[in-house]
Amino acid sequence: MTLRARLTAAFLAIVLGPVLLGAVFVGMTVTTVNRARAAERLDQAAGAVRGAVDALCGELRAGAVAAAVVADQGRAVAQDVPVQLRDAEDHPVGTGGSAPPSPWAVCGQSAGTGAYAAVAARVERRDRAGVLVGYAYAVRPVDAALLDRLAAGTGGATVTAARAGGGYQRQLDGPLPLTVSVPGPAQAGLVPILLVVVLLAGVGAVAVAWWLARGTTRPLAELALAADRVAEGDLSARVPVRTRDEVGRLGTTFNRMTRELQSYVAALTASRDQLRGQLGLLGDTLSSTHDVxxxxxxxxxxARAATGARAGVVLLLDADAGELVGDGIRIPLGAGLLxxxxxxxVPRRGRVDRDGPAFAPGEPSCRTYMAVPFSAPDSVRGVLALxxxxxxxxFDDADLVTLRTFxxxxxxxxxxxxxHEEAQRLSHTDPLTGLYNYRTLKDSLHLEIERATRFGHRLCVLALDLDRFKAVNxxxxxxxxxxxxxxxxxRVRSVIREVDLAFRRGGEEFVVVLPETDAVGGIVVADRLNTAIRSAPVSVPPKLPNAREPGGELHAARRIPVTVSIGIAVFPEHGGTGPAVLEVADDALYLAKAAGRDTYRLAELPVAPVPGGASGSPHPALPGSGR
Incomplete structure (x- = not known):
């Protein structure tokens, strides 16, 4: 059973019940009133008839008295009403007028049970001595005219000479047995009226109940449909508000809720799109660059876009200095918030005026903050703060979770x-010495040759080899x-310039490339390298206690003397390509080895001129050997 049907039934029960009870009550009340009024009319009519009978008896008595007087005087009786004289034995002796036949109802006497043809008044006749000599009667026949006369003052009552039973009529005692009756209440017309009233009230109640139920359930049905639309994702659903009652306020509240929800979802969507764009940018950045x-x-x-922060900072840890370092910011570990x-x-969030802490010098000032560390598997790498x-x-806990994610x-x-940088370094450098490896030597030498050729510069290449290194091993x-x-x-790095390049070629063989350097500069660098290498023995960790040096002596610590032989070649004098120059430098290295080691040699100029190079005669300023 629907809510509308229940509301309609309840309204009809509330309205039609009293209507039906009221109709019954009205019917009973009207019936009682009508009966009371009929009884009252009957009383009035009976009183009026009694009065008329008494008046009639008075008139007849007066006629009888007059008849008796006239008879006593010996004259003939002449009356408007029939008169009859009787002797003392009550036998007729004379009549004035046409007297109706007996029996007569005599005024002043009680009526019998039979029917009377006339009503009469009797007067005694006495002589002078007071002796009863007879009676004088004045008679009036009981006919329709008499009955109409008696009913004339009753206001519509009916007077009959016969006795009858039933309601709304009364038998009158007296000389003449009469029945007075009045019309009964008009009950037949009241019932249809009440039925019509009840029917109209029922129709009206049904109409009003339907209207009220519809006015109540229709907004609820619209609200349910709108709620279903919202549940399906249509946040533009609204309900019409037609009234200002509770149902209308419910609709207004629902519309406000959907507007707020729509705005909130729109904001979330915009935030999601913005975050998606930022995450896309982050992904593109992470995949396309290694620029920290x-x-x-x-x-x-x-992170700022995701949490709605006004500002933020990222600081990296400089482990050697024990500081967090950022753009113009240096904060010691343990100082301030960061x-x-x-x-x-441990991450932190809060308000400065409530939770602290005191900021370190140079640390950004704020009202609210949120800071989390970011760590590698072994140690803290830095701090991200908003x-x-x-x-x-x-900031709330959800923001803190978001920031920890970033x-x-x-x-x-x-x-x-x-x-990546370590892999790059290892792919280009020798892990033992930290110098560039042979692969990088080929690429770098090729690039330096091209640059020297483009700008017309010289390039010096030094080939180095540690003396007697196998014996050291x-x-x-x-x-x-x-x-x-x-x-x-x-020691090699400590001698050469920052622009110079040092390479480990393999084993104990090394190469140094000196951009924009001629033979004289190469000799100077080679001499410095010889001096730096021989200047002090190399200290190495002690062997195990049971290890012995040649000769059987135990040593706790060792100092190993080291020297180097160096070959020098110059581009473009000694070759037009990197491999050619390096090969010439190797030849010069062998000459240094042959000369007794711990020295350098400058390669001899080739007999045939090299394109872009010098003539084959020795350079007057280049010595042939060093130490």
Whole structure:
């Protein structure tokens, strides 16, 4: 059963019940009133008839008295009404007028049970001595005229001479037995009227109930349909508001809710699209570059867009200096908000005026904050912090989770860049010495030759080889040999310029490329290298206690003397390509080895001129040998 049907039934029960009871009550009341009024009319009519009978008896008595007087005087009786004289034995002796036949109802006497043809008044006749001599009667026949006369003053009652039973009529006692009756209440017309009234009330109640039920359930049905549309995702659903009652207020509230929900979803959609764009930019950045500052900038922008922060900062940890370093910011570990987050590894959020902390010098100021560390598997790499959320709200736990997500991305990005840089370094450098490897030597020498050719510069190539290095390995072990190689590379780097390039060619062989350097400059660098290498023995860790040096002596620490032989070649004098120049430098190296080692040799100029090179005669300023 629907709500509309229940409301209609309830309304009809509430309205039609009293209507029906009212109709019954009205019918009973009207019937009672009508009966009371009929009884009252009957009383009045009976009283009027009694009065008329008494008046009639008075008239007849007067006629009888007159008849008696006239008879006593001996004259003839002449009356308007029939008169009859009787003797003392009540036998007729004379008549005046046509007297109706007996029996007569005599005024002053009680009526019998039979029917009377006339009503009469009797007067005694006495002589002078007072002796009864007879009677004088004045008679009036009981006919329709008499009955009409008696009923004339009753206001519509009916008077009959016969006795009858039933309601709304009365038998009158007296000389003449009469029945007075009045019309009964008009019950037959009341019932249809009440039925019509009840029917009209029922029709009206049904119409009103339908209207009220419809007015109540229609907005609810519209609200249900609109709620279904909202549940299906149509947030533009609205309901018409026709009234200002509770149902109307419900519709108004629903419309306001859907408007707010639509605005909220639109804002979420815009935020999602913005975040999706930022994440796309972040993904593109992570996949297209290994520029750490650029990656961190995109992560910071994305985190700000996702949380609605006004500002933010990303600081990386300089482990050697023990500081967080950013764009113009240096904060010691443990100092201020960012330093404490980096040192403890615990994220923080809050309000400065409520939660602190005191900021370190140079740290950004704010009202609300949120800071999380980002870490590699082994240690903290930096801190990501956001400040002052848009509006007056502070950051919540959901924002902190979001920021930790971006911080993890930052950690992965930094670690990936570090790994990439390390891989790049290892692919181009020798892991033992830290110098460029042979693969990089070929590429770099080719590029430097091209640059020297383009700008008309010279390029000097030094081929280096450690003297008697195999003996070092045999005598001290390969661990000591590795230590010698690492120290040798350090001393080479300390001698050459930043623009110069040092390479490990393999084993104990090395190459140094000196851009924009001629033979004289190459000799100067070679002499410095010889001096730096021989200047001090190389200290290596001690062997195990049971290890012995040649000769059977135990040594706790060892100092190994090291020297180097160097061959020098210059582009374009000694070759027009990188391999050609390097080959000439190798030849010069062999000459230095043949000359007793721990020295350098400048390659001899070829007899045939090299394109772009000098003549084959020795350079007057170039000595043939060094130490």
């Amino acid at each position: 500052p650029r990656i961190l900038e995109v992560i910071l922008q994305t 330093g404490s987050v980096a040192s403890s590894g 400040y002052d959320r848009l509006g007056d709200d502070e 911080a993890s991305r930052a950690a992965v990005a930094v670690e990936n860049v570090r790994v 045999d005598a001290y072990g390969h661990g000591a040999g590795d230590a010698v190689l690492a120290e040798f590379a350090r």
